Amino acid sequence: MLKPAYAGVLAAGRDQYNARMREAQRRYPMLSHDVFRAFLDNAGAIVDAVAPERVQPVVDSIYDLGLALAGRTLIGPAARSPVLQHAWRTLFPRFATLIAREPVQVLGMLSNAVVHLETVPGTRLTQWMDDMGGLATQVGSVDALRAVGQIAAWRAGAAHFRAGALAAAAGLPAPLALAALHAPDGMQIDALLRQLPGDPWWQGADPHASRTRTFGAFTGFGGPFDAPPMVKPDGDGFLVHAGGRVFFLLADAYGASLQAATLAEFERADPGRVPTMLAHAQACANATTIAITSPFTHAIRLEARS
Template sequence: MISSTFAELLAAGRPQFNARAQEARRRFATLDMAAFAAFLRDGVDPLVVAVADHAPERAGSVAFAAYDMALELVGHGLAGPSAKNQAVNDCWRELLPAMAPLVATAPAEVLALASNAAVHLAGVAGARPAQWRRELQALAPQVDSVATLRALGQLLAWRAGVAHFRAGALAAADNLPPALALAAFEVPASAPAPDWPALRAQLLASPWHGNAIGVEVGAFTGLGGDFATPPQVRASSEGFVVHSGERYFFLLADAYGAVLHGATEEEYAQAGSEAPAGVQLREAAIVIGTREFALDLPTGQIEVCANAHTVAVSSPYTHAIRLLPRT
């Protein structure tokens, strides 16, 4: 059941709400009204209640904006019990109520921004949407504008595994209050002389800042991965070009995760395959400088390439690529 707060708002605006629903049924021929009702109960109601608790005079406006957005999301199959995935449902249920003060000031903008971000994160293989929601929820009390939400959301999406956001996220972070930018990286407010420019310089200097063990990416297509055959890897200045089966990929990775984008055979041919200096293979291990990383692969078949900041390890015995910090 929905709350009495939302029920009263629906009753007071019944003609307007009914008109919106009728228009949506014309636009979305397959709109499931039972699924829409479920999303009103599970996604919209908690938000309306949270806004009513914070700014009761804004609850009606938020209810109309949320109702409209809910029709769009359910109509496109992005929300409700039959949604393609649970990203939007989780965002509305877990995150948006924590942002009630900001939703109250700009409901349409905030709901669209958060919903679009949830959909995008769900579409990035290897991203961690639950981490993004959790970290943004924790910092929600410090988000006082849509611009701040947009910048912080991008920064936290990068930290949640969307590696290609790195440059844009660091630029966006410069528009945040320094204390909030530091908090996004979990730097305690009590830390001695916290300094965002210093942390930013460290993050720019090394894409692996804060991660000494690297990441692993890739799996067999039969198990839901991207690689039909064990991948062959070549290095480029920004990342790696990968060949598997009949497909080519551009692999970008840093301390927070790795993502695969489409690439071409020409890009693969132009990438480098030379063995990197300062990297040695030993029995069951790879040595990079003074650091040693254990490997669970036959050493005679291991292939290694590298760019300035990352070493990629692959083998015909696995569909995974291991990416290790070079420095």
């Protein structure tokens, strides 16, 4: 049941809210009344945590965004997963103070982040939500939220966010940056930000970090490679040729990610071979990472070089 403040705003604005619903139904033929009503109930924890004088604009934002989410089947039984609804119920209320100030931006930013990260293979979305919730009381602005979200996404396995996350950390207050990066006690942020760019396998005190990682699988089992991959170093990552496709692979202590590349790039790259003691395996390396492949597996083993 909705609390009186929430229900009162909806009742007082019944005509305008009904008009918004009719407009949304024209725009989104898949919009379900039942899904939308359940969403409004689900968002009650956010409204309950907002100061009374800010309930009206927050409810307006929840209503409009909920119509879009329901209309695009990003919530409800037809959604890809229930994660976004779970985030609205459990994570978003942690940011109630910031939502009260900037409801459209904050609710939109958090929703977009969850929807996007769900589509990034290998990203640990539960970890991202846990990290964000743990930092919520220290996040005092939309800019800080954007920065912390990027850092948490990198730490949750989105390796291609690494450079942007480190740049974002440099713009945060030192205590928040250190907390977001899970720095060891006593570490100074300036020293950490000097060290991290050159050491993608830095672990610090972070239980989610590892100095070895296995990435990839056969497409028939949900992986990205339709043939055992061949690998060449390229800058801070690797070019990967598997079957008829070429990728750029980035990997670090938190995860690995693939982006599209071209056959011409792969053919131009130096093999970068290094010795390996493993039978039937080949190894190559860039400045920080060794990649090991075999004609008998679709996986790539990645290890810190030092």
